Amino acid sequence: SRLEQHLDQMQKLRIVAPYDGVVMSHLAQPGQLVNAGNDVVEFMQANKLEVVVHVPFTFKSQIQSGSFWKVETLDNKTYDAEIIQFVPAATGSSHTIEVRLLLNSTDLWAGEAVNVLVPTQAKQEVIAVPRDALVIRNNGIFVYTVVEGKAHKVDVIPGMAQGEMIQVKGLLSEGDEVIIRGNERIRPEQEVQVIN
Known part of the structure; x- marks a missing residue:
């Protein structure tokens, strides 16, 4: 019937x-004739934002699809964002690579300024x-570990720090117990009692 056709x-x-x-915006007006495939609106998926950042070409080895970078808001909230696309060529005179990250967050607004932490x-x-x-002594830097109830001096070379933790290089293994209180007064091989 005619009604069904309408x-x-x-x-x-x-x-x-x-x-x-x-x-986000209307690209065509109601009643306007548009060709198939033309955009009629700019649409944004509310819980999946895309972050676009231009990264110096010198960091190209850190750009891999599927890897995650940290995105930090101006009020210091941090989120993980996945690299979904990048152009594997430096652009123009700036020698940067455009990287697109997918951010799954409902806390952020489209257009909000963020910092991207590039490893x-x-x-x-x-x-x-x-x-x-x-x-820390004149003759070097060391830590004391606890082995069978005794303090053992281990020379270390400090590295990068983050918060209260610091990277060290030396003869330490994961899981070694280190002394953090009273270590200034301890002597090597001194008996110690571990208090957690």
């Missing part, structure tokens, strides 16, 4: 988004101890 035509005029989101070297496993474990 309803069918009306159904073909309706555009349904494939996911929940927000219309400058590959992740590596390190030994880190509390800063208070370091004993």
